Amino acid sequence: METPVRCPFCSFRDSKVTDSRANDDGIRRRRACIACGERFTTVETVQLSTVLIMKKDGRREDFNREKLLSGLRRACEKRNVSVAQLETVGLEIEARVASDGRPEIPSTFVGELAMDALRKLDHIAYIRFASVYRAFADIESLKEAVEALETGRIPTLEEKTLQLALPGDEPDPTRPRLLHDVESRHFAESVS
Numbered sequence: 001m002e003t004p005v006r007c008p009f010c011s012f013r014d015s016k017v018t019d020s021r022a023n024d025d026g027i028r029r030r031r032a033c034i035a036c037g038e039r040f041t042t043v044e045t046v047q048l049s050t051v052l053i054m055k056k057d058g059r060r061e062d063f064n065r066e067k068l069l070s071g072l073r074r075a076c077e078k079r080n081v082s083v084a085q086l087e088t089v090g091l092e093i094e095a096r097v098a099s100d101g102r103p104e105i106p107s108t109f110v111g112e113l114a115m116d117a118l119r120k121l122d123h124i125a126y127i128r129f130a131s132v133y134r135a136f137a138d139i140e141s142l143k144e145a146v147e148a149l150e151t152g153r154i155p156t157l158e159e160k161t162l163q164l165a166l167p168g169d170e171p172d173p174t175r176p177r178l179l180h181d182v183e184s185r186h187f188a189e190s191v192s
């Protein structure tokens with residue numbers, strides 16, 4: 001069922017459709033006001049559904065590439081990472097999020113994608129981002145993250161995707177920290 005379209009001339013609450021055709025910019029409908037008889041056209045377009053990001057506190061918000069980028073930029077301050085590289089990371093993450101299929105995506109997933117990307121670009125930026133994002137509770141957990149970088153024991157994105165796609169959005173404290181999960185070629189690749 002169509003929703004009633006108000007007449008732009010007299011504001012009458014409904015109009016009748018006299019013609020309707022689909023083209024590239026959507027479905028165009030010729031309409032005539034039931035009250036004043038004026039004719040007008042409406043174009044109906046499909047709006048891509050927005051993916052919602054589920055934050056740790058349970059609030060939902062639209063995915064915001066600018067916001068993600070500002071976090072990445074901060075991590076990369078005075079590092080040898082170009083604006084173009086960060087833009088690319090932002091676009092890739094956005095594409096990944098958009099094609100994910102889940103209507104709601106935990107913010108932790110986005111954070112992991114960002115960390116993944118930074119790790120390949122610059123290890124200092126990665127540690128900076130991780131320290132804000134993971135909110136390392138103490139020097140030990142920071143040390144663990146650095147050690148994980150050094151030993152290359154970093155999970156692949158596929159492994160993380162599997163874990164993060166599990167039910168329950170909150171990181172499970174009983175689950176091993178991602179950084180400890182074995183085996184990745186990422187480190188070798190990023191330093192070679």
Ligand SMILES: [Zn+2]
Nearest residue numbers: 007010033036
């Ligand atoms: Zn009218």
